Amino acid sequence: MDRLAYDIVIVGGGAAGLRAAIAAAEISRSLRIAVVSKVYPMRSHTVSAEGGTAAVLRDYDSFDSHGFDTVKGGDYLADQDAVEFFVRRAPGEVVQMEHWGCPWSREADGRVAVRAFGGMTVKRTVFAADKVGFHMLHTLFQTSLRYENIERLDEWFVTQILTEGGKVVGVSAIELRTGLLHAIVAKAIVIATGGAGRVYEFTTNGAIKTGDGMALANRAGAPLKDMEFLQFHPTCLPGTGILITEAARGEGGYLINNKGDRFLKKYVPEKMELGPRDILSRSILQEIREGRGFQGPYGPYVGLDLRHLGEDVISKKLPMVRELAEEYAGIDPVHELVPVRPGQHYIMGGVHTDITASTGTPGLFAAGEAACVSINGANRLGSNSLSECLVFGAEAGRSAAAYAISQPAVGSNPVSALVKAEETRIFGGLLKREGGESLAEVRKEMQHTMDEHVGIYRTGDTLEKGLAHLRELRRRWDKVGVRDKDPFFNTELTATLELDFMLDVAETIANAALLRRESRGAHSRTDYPKRDDTNYLHHSQAYRTPTGLRFDKLAVKVTKWQPAARVY
Amino acid sequence: MATETVRKPYVRHRSPWWWTKNPRYVLFQFRELSGAFAVLYAFLVLWQLWALRGGEESYYAFLVFWYSRPMMILNAIILGFVVLHAVTWFALTAKVPLVRIRGRPPPAPLVIGANVAIWIAVSVLIVKLLYRGF
Amino acid sequence: MAEHATTKTIKLRIGRYRPERSDEPFYQEFTLPYRDDMVVLDALNYIKDHIDPTLTYRWSCRMGICGSCGANVDGTPRLTCALYLKDLKKRPVLIEPLENFAILKDLVVDIEPFMAKLESVKPYIMRQDERPIERGEYRQTPEELELYRQQSQCINCMLCYAACPVYGHEEKFLGPAALALALRYEMDTRDQGSAERLAAIATEHGIWQCTFVGECSVVCPKNVDPAGAIQQLKVRAANRLMKAMLLPLAPR
Numbered sequence A: 001m002d003r004l005a006y007d008i009v010i011v012g013g014g015a016a017g018l019r020a021a022i023a024a025a026e027i028s029r030s031l032r033i034a035v036v037s038k039v040y041p042m043r044s045h046t047v048s049a050e051g052g053t054a055a056v057l058r059d060y061d062s063f064d065s066h067g068f069d070t071v072k073g074g075d076y077l078a079d080q081d082a083v084e085f086f087v088r089r090a091p092g093e094v095v096q097m098e099h100w101g102c103p104w105s106r107e108a109d110g111r112v113a114v115r116a117f118g119g120m121t122v123k124r125t126v127f128a129a130d131k132v133g134f135h136m137l138h139t140l141f142q143t144s145l146r147y148e149n150i151e152r153l154d155e156w157f158v159t160q161i162l163t164e165g166g167k168v169v170g171v172s173a174i175e176l177r178t179g180l181l182h183a184i185v186a187k188a189i190v191i192a193t194g195g196a197g198r199v200y201e202f203t204t205n206g207a208i209k210t211g212d213g214m215a216l217a218n219r220a221g222a223p224l225k226d227m228e229f230l231q232f233h234p235t236c237l238p239g240t241g242i243l244i245t246e247a248a249r250g251e252g253g254y255l256i257n258n259k260g261d262r263f264l265k266k267y268v269p270e271k272m273e274l275g276p277r278d279i280l281s282r283s284i285l286q287e288i289r290e291g292r293g294f295q296g297p298y299g300p301y302v303g304l305d306l307r308h309l310g311e312d313v314i315s316k317k318l319p320m321v322r323e324l325a326e327e328y329a330g331i332d333p334v335h336e337l338v339p340v341r342p343g344q345h346y347i348m349g350g351v352h353t354d355i356t357a358s359t360g361t362p363g364l365f366a367a368g369e370a371a372c373v374s375i376n377g378a379n380r381l382g383s384n385s386l387s388e389c390l391v392f393g394a395e396a397g398r399s400a401a402a403y404a405i406s407q408p409a410v411g412s413n414p415v416s417a418l419v420k421a422e423e424t425r426i427f428g429g430l431l432k433r434e435g436g437e438s439l440a441e442v443r444k445e446m447q448h449t450m451d452e453h454v455g456i457y458r459t460g461d462t463l464e465k466g467l468a469h470l471r472e473l474r475r476r477w478d479k480v481g482v483r484d485k486d487p488f489f490n491t492e493l494t495a496t497l498e499l500d501f502m503l504d505v506a507e508t509i510a511n512a513a514l515l516r517r518e519s520r521g522a523h524s525r526t527d528y529p530k531r532d533d534t535n536y537l538h539h540s541q542a543y544r545t546p547t548g549l550r551f552d553k554l555a556v557k558v559t560k561w562q563p564a565a566r567v568y
Numbered sequence B: 001m002a003t004e005t006v007r008k009p010y011v012r013h014r015s016p017w018w019w020t021k022n023p024r025y026v027l028f029q030f031r032e033l034s035g036a037f038a039v040l041y042a043f044l045v046l047w048q049l050w051a052l053r054g055g056e057e058s059y060y061a062f063l064v065f066w067y068s069r070p071m072m073i074l075n076a077i078i079l080g081f082v083v084l085h086a087v088t089w090f091a092l093t094a095k096v097p098l099v100r101i102r103g104r105p106p107p108a109p110l111v112i113g114a115n116v117a118i119w120i121a122v123s124v125l126i127v128k129l130l131y132r133g134f
Numbered sequence C: 001m002a003e004h005a006t007t008k009t010i011k012l013r014i015g016r017y018r019p020e021r022s023d024e025p026f027y028q029e030f031t032l033p034y035r036d037d038m039v040v041l042d043a044l045n046y047i048k049d050h051i052d053p054t055l056t057y058r059w060s061c062r063m064g065i066c067g068s069c070g071a072n073v074d075g076t077p078r079l080t081c082a083l084y085l086k087d088l089k090k091r092p093v094l095i096e097p098l099e100n101f102a103i104l105k106d107l108v109v110d111i112e113p114f115m116a117k118l119e120s121v122k123p124y125i126m127r128q129d130e131r132p133i134e135r136g137e138y139r140q141t142p143e144e145l146e147l148y149r150q151q152s153q154c155i156n157c158m159l160c161y162a163a164c165p166v167y168g169h170e171e172k173f174l175g176p177a178a179l180a181l182a183l184r185y186e187m188d189t190r191d192q193g194s195a196e197r198l199a200a201i202a203t204e205h206g207i208w209q210c211t212f213v214g215e216c217s218v219v220c221p222k223n224v225d226p227a228g229a230i231q232q233l234k235v236r237a238a239n240r241l242m243k244a245m246l247l248p249l250a251p252r
Helices: A015-027 A063-073 A080-099 A132-144 A212-219 A277-289 A307-317 A319-329 A384-406 A413-432 A439-453 A460-477 A491-515 B023-053 B056-066 B069-095 B108-130 C040-051 C112-120 C142-153 C159-163 C165-169 C176-186 C194-201 C215-219 C226-246
Strands: A003-011 A033-037 A150-154 A156-164 A167-175 A180-191 A230-236 A254-256 A294-296 A299-305 A338-347 A350-352 A364-366 A538-545 A548-555 C008-016 C026-034 C070-073 C076-079 C093-096 C103-105
Touching (some): A003 A015, A015 A132, A015 A150, A015 A384, A033 A180, A080 A132, A080 A384, A156 A413, A180 A212, A180 A384, A180 A413, A212 A491, A212 A538, A230 A277, A277 A299, A277 A338, A364 A384, A413 A491, A439 A460, A439 A491, A439 C040, A460 A491, A491 A538, A491 A548, B023 B056, B023 B069, B023 C215, B069 B108, B069 C226, C008 C040, C026 C040, C040 C093, C076 C159, C076 C215, C142 C176, C159 C176, C159 C215, C176 C194, C194 C226
Parallel strands (some): A003 A180, A033 A150, A180 A364
Antiparallel strands (some): A230 A338, A254 A299, A294 A299, A299 A338, A538 A548, C008 C026, C070 C076, C070 C093
């Protein structure tokens, strides 16, 4: 077991993590920064984001407009000081990305182009065809290669955040290519591990979205905030769950039912297809329940109509949508309807941070989907997430750098002892388990439970049943055996550890959903269908204690925009 | 925990017949080989010039050899390879856009066609020059 | 998910490598339930979930954009998440680790050499003069964007390295993806680092080792055309060299 030491360890190599690394590296060349990721950074799930990145760039736009759209989009649960900070920083980040080579799509005159997006009153979503995440990730990754003080530990799986006396001292991580468990000493840690979509069965998320950082931070004492708020994206391909970007609607696409009607005129008459995602997902589900959906081999769906856009627009602005529809749904959107239905996509909740990306635990920071500042409140507007990764990724890097500079070096003694215990837990215990339970079975049951009980529509009854089942699965995890006994590149072992994290996160989501007895944003309770500002205008905070979850409340910061009825 | 978990990556050895797996690899190998035949022909032409330098008798002796059956067969083989060389070469000319028409490289058939047309025209011209009154 | 009344099955033959068991790789066959809508990755996941959890391979996005899942299927480098079993004719389906890379375990190969090559082509905007952020973006027209758009599509899946016989012969060859990325920055109007970058790639194991086999462009799932990119780089490097020789006093 080795001991490595850095000033800052960033867990996760996606947009937020890489942006944090670059920001920290720019503060001082003598800062040693490690980006620790369980996959090579180009594989981070940022890569699959399609639509765009929102920022105020045009004269017809204003910070107030972007801010209000975001706050209203979040059903007034967002912290408005954070939103005001966010909208002011976003334009600079977009320009910075452009300077770093990001191939933003352009207007004829050479300026960075903007498109319309859900919930945004004006066009402010910067885009790169329909592969914004791919281009942003590769730009950030390639730019990060310039900095000598950024080191990468690729395919290292972090298993625990190590703390001593209430502050972080490092992490323990399995180096996949050797199977060795390493202690990585760090003064500051940034959690940028993304969301946890894989706790659901039908999700746009890739395999790696298992909520690792959320569980790690929660176990280290940091609270998880607003975990009950999951975003279900309205347009996913049935069967695979592959995302069809909101940009398809931003460019003018329609959603139609089996009667050929643009049914959204019943639900969001003003915004129609560009309404916020939570309302759209519920509307689609409603249409399907009332029998106006199409029937297919993977269940019911509605149609995304892009035919009127023409081949030219689709090829230039939505080329990946066309590729995905052809490859995974067997249809050509130029001539046919794209089958779509809502699926889990994003989690508004996450590791609680303040406006500086600090979690409250000394030395621990978080940014990106893994964090909850909160700027997204109860529902995120499309294209705000990538801007959030940039703004708060940079902020986390700077905060972590400032903190690390202020701290003396970490001694080795506490770290060694902590890692020895972790070694025993994993290689002495987990790896040796024969068990009776199957990893795949337990995982599938968890995902199925979440889909059925903690989906778009929830009630107290089903939430309680779901929560009870999740707790039972938590116990069954202890009996999951590991057949691959070789620690070297052991993806069965890492999958088992991921399931461990996911069960924690799933339980937190279900429990938080049960406790919030109102409907707000993406959280819809059929037994409490109204928004209740009197009792529930607060964030939920979930702490993990030895005896289970403990919930607390955190006030929402209101500055400019008083909570009002949310109508589109 | 085991201390010796550092594994050695396994390096596969490539068979000398790797190129037979795939028709494009086969074409590539023959294309590369065609260069050797082009060089061979160059040496044969040099030999012809040398023979010419030696005077009428030496040149006649060379021509007898040149029109013999084995040499005709060799010439046919060389011609085949040189044509392959030219055709594959011209097929690749579209790959590097040296000019742009309204922001886009010209369509491949146009580029290849133009090159081939020039090649044919020059070849016809050379044949005419060699066989004046043809 | 749709279930069929009669279960059709399919047989896969997968290249394994378990260094703790033997020094040599071996093949193992698996028979599993088959559906028309299965991609190769679905089959691998089924095997890992229900038959043999020790089967080790990389994957993540399952939509052909992250570049993790490259493997040799029936002898050709493919993305396992983007290849339907119904489009494969041979039985059993042969799945092997990506060609020309050292095997770490089962289908996982060592891509560290590639990561180093990526870094060596200086894949970032290099400028003599930086524009302050407040002054906004560098102007770039859609036509200028089109100059490098194709090469910017590379997902680093390395199927091109598996297809390249030159790389198969010489590990030091910079290779298609790294060089295509170099062209992407060469052609980006915002970049001013041509001299430095060309110096890094116009080398014995750089562009000049390419013999234009062209198989890389055939297997590329994103149409990057790395073969064309390398030839373009050769022209640019040669032009630069001629200019330097004929006009030694002209600015670079």
